[in-house]
Amino acid sequence: xxxxxxxxxxxxxxxxxxxxxxxxxxxxxxxxxxxxxxxxxxxxxxxxxxxxxxxxxxxxxxxxxxxxxxxxxxxxxxxxxxxxxxxxxxxxxxxxxxxxxxxxxxxxxxxxxxxxxxxxxxxxxxxxxxxxxxxxxxxxxxxxxxxxxxxxxxxxxxxxxxxxxxxxxxxxxxxxxxxxxxxxxxxxxxxxxxxxxxxxxxxxxxxxxxxxxxxxxxxxxxxxxxxxxxxxxxxxxxxxxxxxxxxxxxxxxxxxxxxxxxxxxxxxxxxxxxxxxxxxxxxxxxxxxxxxxxxxxxxxxxxxxxxxxxxxxxxxxxxxxxxxxxxxxxxxxxxxxxxx
Amino acid sequence: xxxxxxxxxxxxxxxxxxxxxxxxxxxxxxxxxxxxxxxxxxxxxxxxxxxxxxxxxxxxxxxxxxxxxxxxxxxxxxxxxxxxxxxxxxxxxxxxxxxxxxxxxxxxxxxxxxxxxxxxxxxxxxxxxxxxxxxxxxxxxxxxxxxxxxxxxxxxxxxxxxxxxxxxxxxxxxxxxxxxxxxxxxxxxxxxxxxxxxxxxxxxxxxxxxxxxxxxxxxxxxxxxxxxxxxxxxxxxxxxxxxxxxxxxxxxxxxxxxxxxxxxxxxxxxxxxxxxxxxxxxxxxxxxxxxxxxxxxxxxxxxxxxxxxxxxxxxxxxxxxxxxxxxxxxxxxxxxxxxx
DNA sequence: GCCTGGCACTCGCACGGACAGAGTGCCAAG
DNA sequence: CTTGGCACTCTGTCCGTGCGAGTGCCAGGC
Numbered sequence: 179x180x181x182x183x184x185x186x187x188x189x190x191x192x193x194x195x196x197x198x199x200x201x202x203x204x205x206x207x208x209x210x211x212x213x214x215x216x217x218x219x220x221x222x223x224x225x226x227x228x229x230x231x232x233x234x235x236x237x238x239x240x241x242x243x244x245x246x247x248x249x250x251x252x253x254x255x256x257x258x259x260x261x262x263x264x265x266x267x268x269x270x271x272x273x274x275x276x277x278x279x280x281x282x283x284x285x286x287x288x289x290x291x292x293x294x295x296x297x298x299x300x301x302x303x304x305x306x307x308x309x310x311x312x313x314x315x316x317x318x319x320x321x322x323x324x325x326x327x328x329x330x331x332x333x334x335x336x337x338x339x340x341x342x343x344x345x346x347x348x349x350x351x352x353x354x355x356x357x358x359x360x361x362x363x364x365x366x367x368x369x370x371x372x373x374x375x376x377x378x379x380x381x382x383x384x385x386x387x388x389x390x391x392x393x394x395x396x397x398x399x400x401x402x403x404x405x406x407x408x409x410x411x412x413x414x415x416x417x418x419x420x421x422x423x424x425x426x427x428x429x430x431x432x433x434x435x436x437x438x439x440x441x442x443x444x445x446x447x448x449x450x451x452x453x454x455x456x457x458x459x460x461x462x463x464x465x466x467x468x469x470x471x472x473x474x475x476x477x478x479x480x481x482x483x484x485x486x487x488x489x490x491x492x493x494x495x496x497x498x499x500x501x502x503x504x505x506x507x508x509x510x511x512x513x514x515x516x517x518x
Numbered sequence: 519x520x521x522x523x524x525x526x527x528x529x530x531x532x533x534x535x536x537x538x539x540x541x542x543x544x545x546x547x548x549x550x551x552x553x554x555x556x557x558x559x560x561x562x563x564x565x566x567x568x569x570x571x572x573x574x575x576x577x578x579x580x581x582x583x584x585x586x587x588x589x590x591x592x593x594x595x596x597x598x599x600x601x602x603x604x605x606x607x608x609x610x611x612x613x614x615x616x617x618x619x620x621x622x623x624x625x626x627x628x629x630x631x632x633x634x635x636x637x638x639x640x641x642x643x644x645x646x647x648x649x650x651x652x653x654x655x656x657x658x659x660x661x662x663x664x665x666x667x668x669x670x671x672x673x674x675x676x677x678x679x680x681x682x683x684x685x686x687x688x689x690x691x692x693x694x695x696x697x698x699x700x701x702x703x704x705x706x707x708x709x710x711x712x713x714x715x716x717x718x719x720x721x722x723x724x725x726x727x728x729x730x731x732x733x734x735x736x737x738x739x740x741x742x743x744x745x746x747x748x749x750x751x752x753x754x755x756x757x758x759x760x761x762x763x764x765x766x767x768x769x770x771x772x773x774x775x776x777x778x779x780x781x782x783x784x785x786x787x788x789x790x791x792x793x794x795x796x797x798x799x800x801x802x803x804x805x806x807x808x809x810x811x812x813x814x815x816x817x818x819x820x821x822x823x824x825x826x827x828x829x830x831x832x833x834x835x836x837x838x839x840x841x842x843x844x845x846x847x848x849x850x851x852x853x854x855x856x857x858x
Numbered sequence: 859g860c861c862t863g864g865c866a867c868t869c870g871c872a873c874g875g876a877c878a879g880a881g882t883g884c885c886a887a888g
Numbered sequence: 889c890t891t892g893g894c895a896c897t898c899t900g901t902c903c904g905t906g907c908g909a910g911t912g913c914c915a916g917g918c
Contacts, residue, residue, distance in 0.1 A: 181860085204910050217862055222911065240869040240910050280678045318654040318670060328676065330658060330668065336676050338620045414754055415773035433755035521889080544881050559891055562882065580881050580898035 185224045187214060189233055190257040192225075193245050197494055200420065202242030247459035247493060250471070254456050254497050261498035263506050267295060271510050278514075281305075281334035285410045288487065288511050293413025295503040298491035299436065301474075303446045304408040305333040305484040305515065307401070308369035315359045317393075322346040327393065329400060331368070333484055333515050341396045347389065355389055358382060359397075371401040407446075407485075409439045416491070424492035425469055435466035436490065442472075449486035451476035451512065454501045459493045469493065473500045477508040479516035487511070525564045527554060529573055530597040532565075533585050537834055540760065542582030587799035587833060590811070594796050594837050601838035603846050607635060611850050618854075621645075621674035625750045628827065628851050633753025635843040638831035639776065641814075643786045644748040645673040645824040645855065647741070648709035655699045657733075662686040667733065669740060671708070673824055673855050681736045687729065695729060698722060699737075711741040747786075747825075749779045756831070764832035765809055775806035776830065782812075789826035791816035791852065794841045799833045809833065813840045817848040819856035827851070 191212045195203040205218040205225060214221065225243055228234045233249035236242065245253065263271075274291045278284040285302050292300035310331035318326040323346045329337040362378050363371060375394045382390045414436070417429050425432065435441050441464050449455055457472045467490075474488030488504050531552045535543040545558040545565060554561065565583055568574045573589035576582065585593065603611075614631045618624040625642050632640035650671035658666040663686045669677040702718050703711060715734045722730045754776070757769050765772065775781050781804050789795055797812045807830075814828030828844050 202910095206910075218910095219862055219864090220860085223861085226912075236911085238868095238870055238910095240867095240908090242910070280680070313660065314656075314658045314666075316654075316656045316668065318656075320653065326654075326670065326674075328656065328668065328670065330666065330678075334678070334680075336668065336678055338670075338674070338676055340620070340674075412777060415770050415777060418768050418770040418773055428758050430755050430758040433758055437752060437755060542881095546881075557891055558881095559893090560889085563890085566883075576882085578881095578898060580879090580896090582881070 184214065184216070185227060186252075186257060187212075188221055188224045189228055189245070189249060190253060192228075192234060192243055193249065193253045193257070196244055197496055200424075200494065202237055202244050204242035207242070245493075247461065250458045250493055250497070251461070254458070254501075258498040258501075261502045263502050267503070268506070270295070271507060275510055275514060281336075281515075284334075284511065284514060286412075288507060289410045289412035292487065292489060292503065292507050293416060295507070296413075296489045296491070296496075296500045297416050297419070298413060298489040298495060298500065299411065299416055300413045300487070300489050301436070301442055301446075302410045302487040302511075303443065303485035304410070305331070305335055305478075306407055307331065307335070307337070309367070309478075309482055309484060310335065311365055311367045312363040312371065312401075313365075315356070315363055317352055317356045317359065319347060319349060319352050325352070325393065327396060327400070337400055339396050339400050341393055343389065343392050345388070351386060351389060354383075355386060355393065358386065358390070359393075368401045372398060375401075407443050409442060409446075411436055413489075420492070424494060431466035432470055432490075435464065441467065442490075445472060446474065446486035446488075449474050449476040449483070449488075451478050451480075451483045451508070454505050455488075456497060456501065471495055471497075473497070473504050475504050475508045477512040477515070479512055484512070484515060524554065524556070525567060526592075526597060527552075528561055528564045529568055529585070529589060530593060532568075532574060532583055533589065533593045533597070536584055537836055540764075540834065542577055542584050544582035547582070585834075587801065590798045590833055590837070591801070594798070594841075598838040598841075601842045603842050607843070608846070610635070611847060615850055615854060621676075621855075624674075624851065624854060626752075628847060629750045629752035632827065632829060632843065632847050633756060635847070636829045636831070636836075636840045637756050637759070638753060638829040638835065638840065639751065639756055640753045640827070640829050641776070641782055641786075642750045642827040642851075643783065643825035644750070645671070645675055645818075646747055647671065647675070647677070649707070649818075649822055649824060650675065651705055651707045652703045652711065652741075655696070655703055657692055657696045657699065659687060659689060659692050665692070665733065667736060667740070677740055679736050679740050681733055683729065683732050685728070691726060691729060694723075695726060695733065698726065698730070699733075708741045712738060715741075747783050749782060749786075751776055760832070764834060771806035772810055772830075775804065781807065782830075785812060786814065786826035786828075789814050789816040789823070789828075791818050791820075791823045791848070794845050795828075796837060796841065811835055811837075813837070813844050815844050815848045817852040817855075819852055824852070824855060 191208050192203050195211060205221040208221055209218045225234065232246060233252060234243040235246050237244060271291060275287055278287050285304065289300045289302045310333045312329065313332045314330040316328040320326050323343045325341045325343060325347060327339045327341055362374055366374055375398050379390055379394060414433065454473060454475045459471060460468050462468060462472065470490055471493045472488055472490050474486050476483040476486050478484035487508055489500055531548050532543050535551060545561040548561055549558045565574065572586060573592060574583040575586050577584060611631060615627055618627050625644065629640045629642045650673045652669065653672045654670040656668040660666050663683045665681045665683060665687060667679045667681055702714055706714055715738050719730055719734060754773065794813060794815045799811060800808050802808060802812065810830055811833045812828055812830050814826050816823040816826050818824035827848055829840055
């Protein structure tokens with residue numbers, strides 16, 4: 179029925195106008211700025227229905243309408259067209275990300291790029307350890323009874339741990355240990371490394387047994403536990419830009435939640451590389467995020483996902499634009515890390 | 519002259535009251551809250567002089583007085599007693615920092631600790647590469663013509679670079695190269711490594727020459743250039759706490775400057791482990807920092823400084839408290855990194 | 859049956875005047 | 889040099905008013 183369709187069109191217009199102007203939008207302004215082909219009065223009727231259904235609301239009795247979380251949700255699910263990036267933006271992505279020297283650099287550039295592209299807070303998760311594979315294990319003796327263990331993954335991530343050994347370590351044993359560990363672990367996915375550790379205890383030559391036991395314990399912690407899924411955050415200055423309206427009172431709780439990382443990390447756990455996931459306002463169970471929206475997606479090659487990235491901003495954000503930017507950046511980063 | 523001394527006492531009282539209440543302080547309130555032994559009228563006279571000398575100012579004709587940057591400066595230089603940390607705080611430092619597993623973890627904990635202790639934005643510089651020494655160099659072949667170079671410093675910092683070689687690398691050459699590099703560089707201070715690289719070109723066995731040349735070039739970049747003096751920042755949520763008054767309008771420029779890092783890094787270059795450096799408001803040449811104060815100090819062992827750390831906040835901050843916290847944390851971190 | 863123009867109504871907000879309170883500067887006296 | 893007193897100058901607040909935006913509803917037209 180044309181009737182229902184126009185009503186959705188009205189909702190779309192409201193969202194678009196409100197996002198770009200940050201003012202509650204009234205029936206008259208809507209009729210002027212969009213070719214809806216009907217008069218303000220008709221739009222008012224539609225708005226009344228939309229409000230009854232919970233898609234929009236009015237801040238005060240005599241102000242225009244503002245989308246609710248539910249309204250944004252409908253907009254994102256059914257009303258927003260994919261918004262292709264401009265050629266300039268595509269070029270910016272390449273120019274920005276190429277020439278990164280190591281993983282840290284890639285992620286640092288990514289977060290700055292995303293923040294700049296979307297003018298929101300950007301968040302990038304370090305490649306999750308358990309999904310990567312061991313490329314190399316390095317053992318360095320830093321003192322008589324102290325070894326430094328360095329793990330290099332095929333995503334370029336480096337983890338290090340100091341291992342205190344009960345007895346002094348024979349210098350000659352270190353290269354042996356290194357060879358042993360590498361032949362056992364090279365190429366093994368971190369999530370599956372736990373079994374190997376116990377296997378190694380038995381097959382190791384006798385004179386290395388003690389050492390392997392000690393090192394193995396630390397290795398277990400490092401490999402198996404998803405100990406620190408780190409997060410890189412950037413563009414927090416963007417929060418302070420339109421703040422007054424966007425975040426009621428203060429944005430302190432939001433900043434705290436971002437620094438806390440754990441909340442965002444949990445959300446990142448749900449991402450997947452094929453679809454951009456949008457969480458709007460109250461949909462985020464966590465209180466501090468209830469006034470914010472997240473646009474996230476997984477990155478990685480086709481066969482495995484490495485981690486997630488995305489942006490955080492006020493519910494009043496440019497969803498189509500941000501979704502496009504997030505997806506494009508994730509694709510590029512995925513390729514970059516897959517080939518290295 | 520007792521006269522002058524009391525005037526300074528008045529300034530101290532003004533700073534203390536203003537810092538704790540965030541309200542311009544008037545003569546009457548001062549007389550009540552502090553035992554200055556004189557009447558409000560006398561204090562008014564002193565205030566008039568202090569204002570003429572530029573130490574305080576009044577926001578409006580009929581409001582109390584507020585310290586100027588110059589006033590804070592005098593306070594910091596001559597009026598503030600060292601404020602020892604409470605036993606609880608000392609314990610918090612130890613409990614918080616012990617149990618860190620690697621360098622990244624140490625710095626992450628440090629920045630959180632400082633932010634929590636001072637309720638300001640905390641900033642910690644990664645140990646500057648040029649002041650550290652090489653502990654180990656690792657070479658890993660990740661593809662036929664591609665090597666991964668991992669540098670481990672004695673401060674526990676790890677740097678990695680991918681090296682693309684023009685020709686395929688013989689697998690047997692990798693261990694040789696590793697041994698060669700380590701015997702040449704182990705223990706060498708990074709700042710002095712440049713000479714070694716050129717020396718190495720000549721002394722290397724003929725079949726490794728080409729490889730050494732390629733790897734050497736990358737090594738030079740990594741070792742000699744103070745490429746990325748990274749910064750860890752935390753507690754930005756503290757900026758949003760008292761914001762309204764503390765930062766005129768928006769704190770966006772300050773957040774941007776912090777993310778930019780370069781401004782703060784330059785300031786960090788001037789620190790030294792023996793004295794806590796305080797920069798107040800306009801003393802920071804940079805515009806974005808003109809409304810903020812920095813309290814910084816170097817950390818490291820007695821014989822060499824590794825980097826700087828500190829806090830950033832509104833000029834209206836608890837200088838003695840922050841100075842004490844910054845110094846105490848720097849000492850502890852210095853010890854921690856020196857022994858590892 | 860749906861759209862439209864008209865109209866009365868409701869608020870929020872900006873403006874302006876009045877007022878109280880805080881704080882000062884100055885002066886004359888101790 | 890200090891002190892109490894006093895007049896003065898502001899700011900912040902409260903209130904009342906008017907305006908404008910926007911709505912909801914109704915009766916008439918396509």
